[in-house]
Amino acid sequence: MFKPLVHSILALSLCLSAPNLAADPLGMKPIPVPDAPLGYLVHNPYENAPLTALVTLNGHKISNVEVTVHAKDDTGVAINYQVDDMRVMNEGGVPIFGLYPALMNHFTVKWTENGQQHSHDYQMLTPDIDMGFSESQWAKAPIVEVEHVDADFKDRLYFVNWTNPDGKTGQLAHNNPDAPGAFSWDGKPGFFIIDTAGDIRWYLNPYTTHDSKSFENAGYAMGMNITADGNMVWVQGQGWKKMSLMGRMISEHSLPGNFIDASHEGIEASNGNIFIRAAAKDYRRPDGMLVNTIRDQIIEVDNTGKLIDYWDLNSILDPMRDDALLSLDAGAVCLNINASQAGHQTTLEDLKNAPYGDIHGVETGRNWIHVNSIDYDSSDDSIIISSRHQSAVIKIGRDKQVKWILSPAKGWSEKFASKLLTPVDEQGNNLNCNEKGLCRGTNFDFSYTSHTAYLVPEKGTLTVFDNGDGRHLGQPMFATEKYSRSVEYKIDEQNLTVQQVWEYGKDELGYDGYSPVTSIVKYQQDKDSMMSYFASAGLFGLGGGYGNLKMDDTTGKVQSILVEHRYGETKPAVRINIGSHDLFATGYRAQVIKVQDMLK
Template identity: 85%
Template sequence: MLKPIIYSTFVVSLFFSIANVSAVPNGMKPMPVPGAPLGYIIHNPYENAPLTALVTLNGHRISDVDVTVHAKDETGVSINYQVDEMRVMNEGGVPIFGLYPAFMNTFTVKWIEDGKQQSHDYKMLTPDIDMGFSESQWAKAPIVEVEHVDADFKDRLYFVNWTNSDGKTSPLAHNNLEAPGAFSWDGKPGFFIIDTAGDIRWYLNPYTTHNSKGFDTAGYAMGMNITADGNMVWVQGQGWKKMSLMGRMIAEHSLPGNFIDASHEGIEGANGNIFIRAAAKDYRRPDGKLVNTIRDQIIEVDQTGKLVDYWDLNRILDPLRDAALLSLDAGAVCLNINADKAGHQTTLEDLKNAPYGDIHGVETGRNWIHVNSIDYDSKDDSIIISSRHQSAVIKIGRDKQVKWILGPAEGWSSKFQDKLLLPVDGKGNKINCTDKGRCRGDDFDFSYTSHTAYLVPQKGTLTVFDNGDGRHLRQPMFANEKYSRAVEYKIDEANMTVAQVWQYGKDELAYEGYSPVTSIVKYQQDKDSMMSYFASAGLFGLGGGYGNLKMDDTTGKVKSILVEHRYGETKPAVRINISSHDMYATGYRAQVIRVNEMLK
């Protein structure tokens, strides 16, 4: 007689579980870890930002999201931000920003679902930093040293941009000696974000956003700015890009057809359009010579990349003015860093015999103006440009007429004499200055080989980073007499005068802060402060590198200085030193990153 078979509850449950799995196989489908109340985690969801992640929703409807990426230890900085419901729906989950590299990160997500407050702690291991490699590289990433941070600035995050050589090199440039002017300047993107403990909390994948083998994908990534909708826009070789902080590429546009070689600046104006510093191809000069121009075109495009307007500076200004060019140190002409020529002052023969291309010299087809920043003044629909090779900041209207010039008077033709701003003191009294810009009886000074000139609408002023090479249109007897400074001016357009409001660097940093190229100063409304980045300080070593000074062992290892001041003060609330990781690589720009505005 057969005995009845008795199935335990466990066996029955197991049977149905197996049957269910067989009916709906999951295979390798990613699943949330046991106990996770939302979905699984996607690392680097858009492949462009390796220190980001996304917590997917798995069908949940959540709101009032709050994220905290916890500090790695007691010396670290936690990052906290809120994400609104539309951003969560747009991303398809909760965006996680600010993870540490090569670390088991802990982050907390809080949210409301069905009227109930919920919270969960997540852990995630991240990869190490890989910002690309080159022959001259001596560290995997720039080395960050925090010197001082006031308590009320501890929450700061700073975006930093470096210009780095590319270990893959660009075959298009190296195999083509006739490559367009700025195209030969190719390098891996050096974008990263640091906190006030000196840790890197975000960086741009150099392999997904740059390809040295393609005409449209090579070129330095430069001039990153934050747009009104909280995204990043920058220029790179033959185009410009717009990307979210999470790394989602929103738009990639080639330059309009008649323009080439975008670098230095891509900035969104108050009118919503993008202003880009570029060059013109196949440009016919008045003498009939056909050239590619160099860093002398300002173009305005809409968000689709369509050309709206352009400013041809060869027609607006004077490509033959050589007063500032003759004062340059030939060892450091922006991207062209040549230590062998350090201390050699450019001569008239140099300018006249320079080959056509991205070489400083007079006439269209050479680097006669080198515009490195643009700002848009919505009050009168004008642009403001900083010109390194004219040592001038210039305002130009939509009608392509010069409104004013901030710079020393020497070399400007009669056409521009009434456009030169006259220096005054704080009481409006005229300051006597020579044509070379040396002023008497006041601390006022013009800016020389400047980088960045930006309006401060909240104060009615203009900030300029005064690099200081060729100060007073000359080279000093000793290299260590040089200095750079962040400076703020007040311009009275009705009376055509300019007064100096504030400066930092001349006395406080002196030669230590001398940055012959690059750099930035920018007002920050949220803390009523000035952020300044002395990006190429120490380019030739603190011991100098020419004259009767001997190069020390720091040669080629740039030590940028990032400072932030409360408005009007000269004692920094923040000072962070950043050493390069590539020989002769220089810092380019820095920006304050406000996560709540960029992930809202």
């Protein structure tokens, strides 16, 4: 009695799989819709970037491709870009970037074929945002509020990185005090791109590039940078990854065997190699103790993952210098954020009695230096590092010798005292600065607990994000006296002097912009501008409200501030406020994304 039903199902199956089975056995091969002049549409072709798509070619040979993803309404921002002919062949179609989430998107593709110009309007429905969810979350993604954008900056796209854990993360470190340090800071990836209308136009699938149960794929995704070939590179726990804007995973590499715990920085240098901030495994100290080190190794690898060189900062610098460590607010020691310790200044007893592991303290095996950025200077084959826990920016040569140190003088031994940069004014006159870095009668200041120190070759300068905790190697009487800055310095390496040429944040934002951890400032050549991200403003309810995003001191919401300035100016051409979507989630970094460069 079931035969008619079986026959009907079989007939339906044959109908679906091949309209003309004898002449054209297509099986379940996708077929373009009747009016499609090219091939069919593929949503999220590599599974990693849900707001991307691909228009396949179906045998067509096209060139001169241009794509416009249309704004969702009158307040939105259209995204327009050209696609290199070779990129079309590489993708197997036309890459579509910048779709809106949870929307029937409209985009137009223009191309040339057989000498004729063509254009077609497409529609595609996209899924809603899913950047992962946690128990303490109140929004599906960080909340973006655009406060101001000048007309000539409306085409900007900003990559933003937030960090926060969920119930799936940290499983490898659960009840395991010997787990490598990066596992203690496991969290789902929080990568997304916003436009200047505040809409999210790209995000990373948090569950395809991260696995809390995997030694190789657990850990915070941090330190994303754009490579010379227009791709993304970042570090994550025990390795590093390189991926295209479309979400194609180009390569995934484990750290070289003697190193563990990559975080904060993975950057491709002009020599084509990747510089990574890591730690050392099974490190034998001079006293014979065996430890895993903490955030104190710089490694250089080639694009196959092979180790090229490394800088062991325990042997290059002084792990016993405690002057900057003693000035820290114990409640906000990135990544060790402990609300119960907020406002407590670190003591000498704290440093001496700290357990070995990822906690701030002197000696190898504790977080004595906390390097959070690396830059490479090809002019003399050197690296420049930012050290949060030494409140110093330091240049070190290939020979592992220190070239200069940008830091207050207090606590540096005789070996390093001659490498300290002397602050000068515009005329080259020495400034009156004490050993704690307080310079009288001038706006010059050193950077304290800094995040990011990057060269600006076009200007012959160096930018530093001065977080400002432990300013002048102490804590102020009132927390509201704290502030963070983006600052630009000009360094004379021959005379070992430093001049401050620009700053933003001290007077303009004050305590409302104070970001005790994370953040970035970076020069942008295309618009001759400075992009700054005050990523942890409002941590623990410390700061004020921004626009319509008001602080609530009981929730731990962070309101980070993204600004971009024309070079030399202090009035922002762009200001965007980004609100936390999860308890104590913090912004990490931001980058300007140039789609044209990434789809060439």
